[in-house]
Amino acid sequence: MISGEKLVQLVSSLLQQVYALLDLSAYAGILDRVVCAVVMFGFVAVFVMFLVWMERKVSAHMQSRIGPNRVGPLGLLQTLADAIKLTTKEDVRPAKRDKIPYFIAPILAFVATFMGMVVVPFDNKMVVADLNIGVLYIIAITSFTVIAILSAGWSSNNKYSLLGGFRSAAQIVSYEVPLVLSLVPVIMITGKLNFSGIVQYQQQAGYWFVFPQFVAFITFIASATAEANRAPFDIPEAESELTGGFHTEYSGVKFAMFFLGEYVAVVVSSAVAATVFLGGWLPPLHFLGFIPGFVWFMLKVLLIIYLIMAFRWTFPRLRVDQLMDFGWKVLIPVTILNILVTGFVVLLFGKGA
Amino acid sequence: MTDLLLSQIKPGGESPFGTDEYVVNMGPQHPATHGVLRLVVKLDGETVKETMPVLGYLHRSIEKICENRTYPQCITYTDRVDYVSAMSVNLAFALATERLMGLEAPPRAQWLRMIFVELQRLASHLLWMGAFAGDIGALTPFLYGLRERERILDLFEMTCGQRLTYNYIRIGGVMIDILPEFVPKCRAFLDYFDPKIPEYEELLTYNPIFLERTKGVGVITPEVGINCGVCGPSLRGSGVSCDVRKQHPYLFYDQVKFNECLENDGDCWARYKVRMNEMRESVSIIRQCLDRLEPGPIETKLPPILKAPPASEIYFRIESSRGEMGIYLVGDGTPKPYKAKFRCASFSNTFVLDQLTRGWKVADIMAVLGSLDMIVPEVDR
Numbered sequence: 001m002i003s004g005e006k007l008v009q010l011v012s013s014l015l016q017q018v019y020a021l022l023d024l025s026a027y028a029g030i031l032d033r034v035v036c037a038v039v040m041f042g043f044v045a046v047f048v049m050f051l052v053w054m055e056r057k058v059s060a061h062m063q064s065r066i067g068p069n070r071v072g073p074l075g076l077l078q079t080l081a082d083a084i085k086l087t088t089k090e091d092v093r094p095a096k097r098d099k100i101p102y103f104i105a106p107i108l109a110f111v112a113t114f115m116g117m118v119v120v121p122f123d124n125k126m127v128v129a130d131l132n133i134g135v136l137y138i139i140a141i142t143s144f145t146v147i148a149i150l151s152a153g154w155s156s157n158n159k160y161s162l163l164g165g166f167r168s169a170a171q172i173v174s175y176e177v178p179l180v181l182s183l184v185p186v187i188m189i190t191g192k193l194n195f196s197g198i199v200q201y202q203q204q205a206g207y208w209f210v211f212p213q214f215v216a217f218i219t220f221i222a223s224a225t226a227e228a229n230r231a232p233f234d235i236p237e238a239e240s241e242l243t244g245g246f247h248t249e250y251s252g253v254k255f256a257m258f259f260l261g262e263y264v265a266v267v268v269s270s271a272v273a274a275t276v277f278l279g280g281w282l283p284p285l286h287f288l289g290f291i292p293g294f295v296w297f298m299l300k301v302l303l304i305i306y307l308i309m310a311f312r313w314t315f316p317r318l319r320v321d322q323l324m325d326f327g328w329k330v331l332i333p334v335t336i337l338n339i340l341v342t343g344f345v346v347l348l349f350g351k352g353a
Numbered sequence: 354m355t356d357l358l359l360s361q362i363k364p365g366g367e368s369p370f371g372t373d374e375y376v377v378n379m380g381p382q383h384p385a386t387h388g389v390l391r392l393v394v395k396l397d398g399e400t401v402k403e404t405m406p407v408l409g410y411l412h413r414s415i416e417k418i419c420e421n422r423t424y425p426q427c428i429t430y431t432d433r434v435d436y437v438s439a440m441s442v443n444l445a446f447a448l449a450t451e452r453l454m455g456l457e458a459p460p461r462a463q464w465l466r467m468i469f470v471e472l473q474r475l476a477s478h479l480l481w482m483g484a485f486a487g488d489i490g491a492l493t494p495f496l497y498g499l500r501e502r503e504r505i506l507d508l509f510e511m512t513c514g515q516r517l518t519y520n521y522i523r524i525g526g527v528m529i530d531i532l533p534e535f536v537p538k539c540r541a542f543l544d545y546f547d548p549k550i551p552e553y554e555e556l557l558t559y560n561p562i563f564l565e566r567t568k569g570v571g572v573i574t575p576e577v578g579i580n581c582g583v584c585g586p587s588l589r590g591s592g593v594s595c596d597v598r599k600q601h602p603y604l605f606y607d608q609v610k611f612n613e614c615l616e617n618d619g620d621c622w623a624r625y626k627v628r629m630n631e632m633r634e635s636v637s638i639i640r641q642c643l644d645r646l647e648p649g650p651i652e653t654k655l656p657p658i659l660k661a662p663p664a665s666e667i668y669f670r671i672e673s674s675r676g677e678m679g680i681y682l683v684g685d686g687t688p689k690p691y692k693a694k695f696r697c698a699s700f701s702n703t704f705v706l707d708q709l710t711r712g713w714k715v716a717d718i719m720a721v722l723g724s725l726d727m728i729v730p731e732v733d734r
Contacts, residue, residue: 059492059493062493063492063493063496063497064496064497064500065496159375159377160377163377163396163399163715166398167399231490232490232562234490235716242715243383243384313492313493314491314493314556315490315491315560315562316486316489316490316491316557316560316562316563316566317489317490317491317562317566317716318490318562318565318566319565319566319714319716319717320399320714320715320716321399321714322565322566
């Protein structure tokens, strides 16, 4: 029977042998981390490519189309073809751009979102860095995108980009608050900021947090969708209003970075939601435990991603002021109320109620 | 409170933050203008201060060209006036010319014209629905709209060989009689299409975000609407009865039963609702027309050279998919019109835009523009 833990042990023992062969055993600690990070990067990059294909298939299904079906089996290599197209494209840059932020923005958008994946456990012990403040880390790191988008909007020297950038700044700053607040009740109950710890708590308690904290789950998904600039909260790039928003002036590889960054943000949000609310690597029923944990984790992530995709293809887009209203007047009060109620329950029945 | 804040913001940086208005060109190339309409928008942050439509990017001087063409030749150009609803413009020109020359098409031709114009209205409204939903960010209805429009275009192609510029309704009748299988196919389409309208409504009409975006946005009061020359479904959304089919029936519209769709709110949602209901009415009209279609000639005998009487003029209007479509023709006894003027609904609907968007957000321009159902070639001709 294969499990994430065993897989990790297997790989690390293999790695030890490789280190010994190459006479690098002294640096094993650092090298392990590097290998982990590279593997994670590769996995997420491929997964995101799959997601782009999945989004196109999901949208096609919803719109009674077929979707990509030419490149590779079921069109699975379509994204690869797109990536090749984007990387070989001319990098068109506006003449009066602000050079340094214009160059840094896509890299930042890409890297900042990728870094979030580092602390998410795929299975028991199957995590790049099991930070004890994982939740805080992920919240901090994902907010970097706002700097990227803002500087992209500003440095492009384009009015639409600027509007998009400012919209995004307002949006991400506002939705950061309910995003954090909807994670707070879970932290209150578990008393842990560590993702593996939260999952282990759910294992011991025998339930997933989506049931006692359904409101928090909903608010989390809503604010995570907004954080990732996905429809119906995609006003920073609102195609029909701002042509392309902050990435109007980007092309080629730089555009691809923004594009992939958006999907990685979706993956990170879904991974966090799956870990915190859906029990991470835990199987839904005990007898299903023979399926390895990371498979369950990926299934849960895909489920939430599908949900977010379904939003995009069924809802119209909110207006910028309505978006702010929704964030500040609906989501934040609801999350605060939820925290209050959770606090009372925790006080009355003790932790783990 | 908001007004107070706004009043503090003056151009030139007098407010503590030193904000400034800026001008954005929306169009001629912009995803939301459906062609080459250019809007010069003065913005204060996200708030619209002024919207100025700039026309002429698609001007092909069709009216002037018509002065150098014989009447039957002009029909070809009318297709290009409004390519989304080409049948309607064909019909308007054909009817105007017939009136000018004192001709009348046989009954079968009249019924056929009604069927095709109403099918065209369906196709046009479907495309509008998709484009409007796309403008406010819902991308899926567009595909749904086009899916059904495709079947209508198939019906057109089956009859006249064309899918966009039909040139089907001619002076004195129609180009060619329908195929025997047209009627059952058309009925099959209507039966297929009927349950589709509730499907669209399920996706959009009471969607909370859709309501947020359209309810109360871009309200055309009846006074403003009439003063600005708004017409068609856009004005009916304000509760003003202005359906030419009802008020000045042409063809056999007085012999079929249908309701004029009215809504009272005058906002984008009301205009949306009017068009959705109009689709239902069109389906019922087509059904009645199919029932009453009888064999007979499809063309009157025309003189070898069509000449308008000297010093004659005519203004004839029909209800096109976008509203009142008027044709003004002056004849001078030659085979060519001395003057041709098309009064197009899109053109007159354009100028209410500034009033509707002032003080609203950028995104509302798209909602309002979409809800007015503008076709740029019709604006510029």
